[in-house]
Amino acid sequence: MGLALRRGLLDRQPVGHGPGDGDPEGAGHRQLPGRVPGRAHAGARLGRVLAPARERLRAGDPPPGRGRGGEHGRVGSRRRRGPARGEEDRRRPAVRAAGDGGEPRRVVVTGASGQLGSALVALWPRPDHVVPLDRARLDVTDGEAVARLLDELRPDAVLNAAAFNDVDRAQSEPREALHVNALAVGALAGACDAAGATLVHFSSDFVFDGTKETPYTEEDEPNPLGVYGASKLRGERLALASPRAFVLRVESLFGGPHPKGSVDRILASLKQALPVRVFADRTVSPTYVPDLVALVARLLDGAAPPGLYHAAGEGETTWQGLAEEAARLLGVQPRLLPLRLDEAGLTAPRPLRCALDPARLRALGLAPPSWRDALRRELCPGERG
DSSP, X not given: OOHHHHHHHHHOOXXXXXXXXXXXXXXXXXXXXXXXXXXXXXXXXXXXXXXXXXXXXXXXXXXXXXXXXOOTTOTTOSOOOOSOHHHHHHHSOSOOOBXXXXXXXXXEEEXXXXXXXXXXXXXXXXXXXXXXXXXXXXXXXXXXXXXXXXXXXXXXXXXXXXXXXXXXXXXXXXXXXXXXXXXXXXXXXXXXXXXXXXXXXXXXXXXXXXXXXXXXXXXXXXXXXXXXXXXXXXXXXXXXXXXXXXXXXXXXXXXXXXXXXXXXXXXXXXXXXXXXXXXXXXXXXXXEHHHHHXXXXXXXXXXXXXXEEEOSOBSOEEHHHHHHHHHHHHTOOOOEEEEOGGGSOOSSOOOSBOOBOOHHHHHTXXXXXXXXXXXXXXXXXXXXX
């Protein structure tokens, strides 16, 4: 990516984002550019969202047809299809997220149809106090709709899992990536400030260039290689302009009620004895989604002050190393096809060594479990470690 374009992504002030304002819905998240300032066209659609959500939050009861959990993105709609009850309860964090006065915390989840967003909805300690919004229900680039919704719902927290996560497409469609990953985040942070809500925003290891020999800490200087990373870094900065915001950098998500990330695809292929192409040289710190949900709940309970944190699993591995460890746990002979990152022929550049060190969380006694422990819990749920 050219230097001028990268500077533009990092330095551009979002339209409608005043000086006092404050990885993820899934690959292919597409939003129309130019909608951050807010438009009146969303009134009818917003009303459909607000009516059942407002009544449910006031009453403190789950909506009709909803047990523990909820259909992603549909407020007060049909029963969510997900894992069996026993499996869902096993993964649910044993944490109670409470608002002021010990009352259950009211939470809005954007990007609720993606892997992370759906897990935040399904695994939250009090899912009956969660309002799930996918992009069909809320266009996060429509600043006016976002502000009106938060003003009506007055949630305690907004968990922003909406993102433009297609790294290669972001390289050819920088405007869309910028709007979803950066400008919309700035508008959301401002709306959260106005509504008195805490913002939890999720970012990526792609803000780094991958040249460091050891895992990156929060103190390391970002230097994104491509449009996607630059847009995520800009989103971080806009979110952190709010004193109430948490920004959590994560990478290589796996697990949860709806596993569909790259790690999950590797695990599925190993279970089916299929050949698996894996990077032999790219290092990561895999992030276990149920552990991430538990961490978010603890942060909202006051375990740490707002700010920037690395929230990936402890430790680092290559993709090949992860696949080999998974095969060992599964007791299968892997059919791995290792390749180097520079052999993959990918459109957008990727950082080669991008493991994340959760130094700040570790100092607070909140470091996530290791990726090895998380992988064991995902693949061998009956074992006790």
